[in-house]
Amino acid sequence: MNLFGHAISMPQLFGQLLIGLINGSFYALLSLGLAVIFGMLTIVNFAHGAFYMMGAFAAYFLLQGAGLNYWWALILSPLMIGAIGAIVERLFLKRLAGFDPLYSLLLTFGLALIIQGLFQNYFGASGLPYAIPKQLGGAYNLGFMFLPIYRGWVIVASAVVCLATWLVIEKTKLGAYLRAATENPTMVRAFGINVPRMVTLTYGFGVALAAFAGVLAAPINQVRPGMGADIIAVVFAVVVIGGMGSILGSILTGFVLGVVEGLTKVFYPEASNTVVFVIMAIVLLIRPTGLFGRAA
Amino acid sequence: MAVEAVIAVDATERNRRANAIAFAVMVALIAIAPFVAYPFFIMNALCFALFACAFNLLIGYANLLSLGHAMFLGLASYVCAHAAKVWGLEPVSAIALGVAASAFLGFVTGALAIRSVGIYFAMITVAFSQMVFFFCVEAPFTHGEDGIQAVPQGRALGLIDLSNPWLLYAFVAAVFLFGFLAVQRTVNSPFGEILKAIRENEPRAVSLGYRSLQYKLAAFTLSAAIAGLAGATKAIVAQNASLTDVSFAMSGEVVLMTLVGGMGTFYGPVVGALIVVSMQNYLAQFGEWVTVIQGVVFVACVLAFRRGIVGELAARAKIAL
Numbered sequence: 199m200n201l202f203g204h205a206i207s208m209p210q211l212f213g214q215l216l217i218g219l220i221n222g223s224f225y226a227l228l229s230l231g232l233a234v235i236f237g238m239l240t241i242v243n244f245a246h247g248a249f250y251m252m253g254a255f256a257a258y259f260l261l262q263g264a265g266l267n268y269w270w271a272l273i274l275s276p277l278m279i280g281a282i283g284a285i286v287e288r289l290f291l292k293r294l295a296g297f298d299p300l301y302s303l304l305l306t307f308g309l310a311l312i313i314q315g316l317f318q319n320y321f322g323a324s325g326l327p328y329a330i331p332k333q334l335g336g337a338y339n340l341g342f343m344f345l346p347i348y349r350g351w352v353i354v355a356s357a358v359v360c361l362a363t364w365l366v367i368e369k370t371k372l373g374a375y376l377r378a379a380t381e382n383p384t385m386v387r388a389f390g391i392n393v394p395r396m397v398t399l400t401y402g403f404g405v406a407l408a409a410f411a412g413v414l415a416a417p418i419n420q421v422r423p424g425m426g427a428d429i430i431a432v433v434f435a436v437v438v439i440g441g442m443g444s445i446l447g448s449i450l451t452g453f454v455l456g457v458v459e460g461l462t463k464v465f466y467p468e469a470s471n472t473v474v475f476v477i478m479a480i481v482l483l484i485r486p487t488g489l490f491g492r493a494a
Numbered sequence: 495m496a497v498e499a500v501i502a503v504d505a506t507e508r509n510r511r512a513n514a515i516a517f518a519v520m521v522a523l524i525a526i527a528p529f530v531a532y533p534f535f536i537m538n539a540l541c542f543a544l545f546a547c548a549f550n551l552l553i554g555y556a557n558l559l560s561l562g563h564a565m566f567l568g569l570a571s572y573v574c575a576h577a578a579k580v581w582g583l584e585p586v587s588a589i590a591l592g593v594a595a596s597a598f599l600g601f602v603t604g605a606l607a608i609r610s611v612g613i614y615f616a617m618i619t620v621a622f623s624q625m626v627f628f629f630c631v632e633a634p635f636t637h638g639e640d641g642i643q644a645v646p647q648g649r650a651l652g653l654i655d656l657s658n659p660w661l662l663y664a665f666v667a668a669v670f671l672f673g674f675l676a677v678q679r680t681v682n683s684p685f686g687e688i689l690k691a692i693r694e695n696e697p698r699a700v701s702l703g704y705r706s707l708q709y710k711l712a713a714f715t716l717s718a719a720i721a722g723l724a725g726a727t728k729a730i731v732a733q734n735a736s737l738t739d740v741s742f743a744m745s746g747e748v749v750l751m752t753l754v755g756g757m758g759t760f761y762g763p764v765v766g767a768l769i770v771v772s773m774q775n776y777l778a779q780f781g782e783w784v785t786v787i788q789g790v791v792f793v794a795c796v797l798a799f800r801r802g803i804v805g806e807l808a809a810r811a812k813i814a815l
Contacts, residue, residue, distance in 0.1 A: 241613065290793065300559050300613065307746060308788075312786050312789030472625050478621055
């Protein structure tokens with residue numbers, strides 16, 4: 199195949215498609231976390247990238263310090279980082295509840311600076327290696343390409359977690375409370391539901407999703423202090439394209455944009471870093487509230 | 495009613511006097527500064543102060559939080575450096591070209607972003623600035639990681655030799671004061687009043703017949719142009735243009751400057767810029783700790799000190815600075 203003057207081989211195409219799906223998995227998990235937090239707290243969590251990075255570091259420390267392997271990290275790291283998120287909400291964000299949401303945004307921005315600065319101080323800019331768990335080593339031969347098992351696992355795990363989150367929010371009683379509290383917190387409180395605790399737990403859960411993505415990313419991208427800052431702007435663009443507050447929208451847009459980015463690497467590599475932002479500009483022209491968003 | 499009117503007139507008069515004194519003090523300090531401190535440091539601080547004033551025009555008077563303002567600073571800096579070095583333009587035309595580039599970028603990104611408000615607007619500006627950042631990494635004329643080095647300072651308008659440090663200082667001070675007064679004039683003009691009306695109650699301003707989107711877009715473009723003026727001047731002062739000026743960290747720094755000094759005050763961004771630039775200068779030896787300290791200042795300001803230094807002083811003295 200020959201397009202735009204680039205000779206394209208099939209293995210290269212499928213390879214980039216796979217990388218696109220992997221990146222899409224991270225975009226989906228991160229933008230889902232942002233959407234969940236936004237829905238409940240109406241704030242944009244600028245520290246999301248920092249929590250993603252902390253998730254990966256937690257996995258590294260669990261292995262180095264406590265000898266706990268990848269599977270433990272996959273459970274413990276989101277719990278730990280989620281708990282830190284809940285504490286942040288209780289200590290800081292709660293105090294800003296009555297003020298312009300821009301202040302909460304600036305607060306999480308400052309937190310991101312602190313967290314990233316601290317990690318950069320202790321670990322420098324270079325990456326720490328994290329080995330692929332041995333159960334997930336090796337590759338399948340799919341006939342047209344080799345699929346490294348770990349990469350397949352990342353896509354499946356992320357899709358399952360995203361869908362489970364969506365089901366919980368849309369189909370369970372807990373999710374109904376959440377959605378109700380988003381619409382009218384005062385009324386929900388009147389029914390005897392502890393809304394402030396729900397807000398705290400929601401923030402913790404959104405942060406835990408970011409940490410989960412961080413653990414998944416650790417064996418692929420190495421554990422680096424800058425890993426969150428690198429990805430967060432793209433994730434914001436994904437959220438803007440999908441539409442704020444739309445749970446399913448953020449999941450779908452995450453995966454699709456990852457693939458689009460991967461394909462761009464094949465057909466027009468120079469634009470691969472900017473394609474998501476260009477799409478964002480086009481979407482904003484046509485639908486200012488995003489593809490799945492409702493008017494504010 | 496009559497008493498209130500008298501008090502209002504009195505307050506306006508007090509404000510006018512306070513602002514005249516503050517302006518005189520600022521000009522005097524700029525004049526003395528190069529004899530007390532390292533002139534290059536002051537010139538750098540003045541460029542950042544102008545950048546913060548441009549940012550403040552949006553957040554302070556239109557309640558638009560742009561988290562991508564570095565794109566205007568950085569783009570103008572690159573364009574000016576390229577024009578001066580490769581095309582051999584004299585500094586004033588090179589700066590004008592940089593300002594034009596930023597104003598154009600501001601108009602295009604603003605037209606897309608302005609229909610959104612609040613945090614949505616902030617996220618869109620982040621995304622656009624990241625796009626400009628990647629453009630600057632890839633585009634051949636910016637020389638990627640190396641940046642544009644050894645930018646000639648040249649003769650402004652073919653007359654004033656800017657390689658003379660004293661003339662350069664006077665030039666930068668003049669550019670800063672021009673930009674500062676432009677912001678002040680804009681805010682105090684009928685245009686600025688309408689902007690404030692839109693900030694306070696947009697549906698009402700619209701119902702009175704004002705096209706709020708056009709006003710906000712004009713403010714955004716103007717802010718981009720002034721940020722560009724700061725960036726282009728900085729390229730001439732520092733004799734280089736680099737990726738630092740277009741990075742996300744820089745967008746965060748300008749927010750910090752304005753927040754520390756006081757959002758929605760004329761002198762706050764200037765004070766804030768001086769503090770943040772000094773902090774970077776004196777804490778440079780601690781490496782990444784600067785980022786941590788900046789983060790702590792951010793959190794502390796947001797939690798306990800939302801008015802900023804100048805805002806707090808002005809509120810205590812019951813004047814508007």
